[in-house]
Amino acid sequence: MKLTCTPIDGVMVAETSRVIDHRGAFARLFCEQALSEVLGGRHIVQINHSRTSQAGAVRGMHYQHAPQAEMKLVRCLKGRVWDVAVDLRKNSATFLRWHAVELSEQNELMMVIPEGCAHGFQVLEAESELLYLHTALYSPELEGGVRHDDPVLNIDWPLEMMDISTRDKTHTLINEDYCGVEL
Numbered sequence: 001m002k003l004t005c006t007p008i009d010g011v012m013v014a015e016t017s018r019v020i021d022h023r024g025a026f027a028r029l030f031c032e033q034a035l036s037e038v039l040g041g042r043h044i045v046q047i048n049h050s051r052t053s054q055a056g057a058v059r060g061m062h063y064q065h066a067p068q069a070e071m072k073l074v075r076c077l078k079g080r081v082w083d084v085a086v087d088l089r090k091n092s093a094t095f096l097r098w099h100a101v102e103l104s105e106q107n108e109l110m111m112v113i114p115e116g117c118a119h120g121f122q123v124l125e126a127e128s129e130l131l132y133l134h135t136a137l138y139s140p141e142l143e144g145g146v147r148h149d150d151p152v153l154n155i156d157w158p159l160e161m162m163d164i165s166t167r168d169k170t171h172t173l174i175n176e177d178y179c180g181v182e183l
């Protein structure tokens, strides 16, 4: 797995590849050893999958608060998505900056999103599927969110935004008192 840094500390892109032969293909989706530098002692404790029907649909921007703050590794198994990480770490040099990468079935990239960064995505092709690897258990009471259309973040979304959940439409907007996520 080849790892590439992004302008946001800890947000990384891992390149993977599949082996193709006459029967089809074989791919390694996760390797604790190859990702040991990224994981830094963390362990994958939950694997989730989502399918999103409509192109243009946006999910996010989500994170979990301590003590269940988590690193997520995200890849697209089917279709194409515009995957976005937002830095919410209060003392980070890139506080409130975002970084986006297109993830697709073809490019086989995996986005690494560390604790204190929110994650969201827009589906570029109908019926796109994502696979998530998580380093903490799902804890609904510790979920946090920021708005995908928050003017302070000013995230570029390639398509018209649609099919957004009620929860995602109602995350609190960032104001001048916002001081970020404590880890």
Ligand SMILES: Cc1cn([C@H]2C[C@H](O)[C@@H](COP(=O)(O)OP(=O)(O)O[C@H]3O[C@@H](C)C(=O)[C@@H](O)[C@H]3O)O2)c(=O)[nH]c1=O
Pocket (backbone or CB within 6 Å): 048, 050, 059, 060, 061, 062, 072, 119, 120, 121, 132, 138, 165
């Ligand atoms: C995230 C999650 C949801 N659920 C349930 C709650 C709800 O009934 C249903 C759908 O949940 P949500 O609306 O939160 O699904 P969704 O908006 O797709 O949530 C996901 O969004 C992206 C951006 C992420 O980064 C993920 O970590 C996750 O937060 O599934 C679980 O049982 N386990 C989970 O880990």
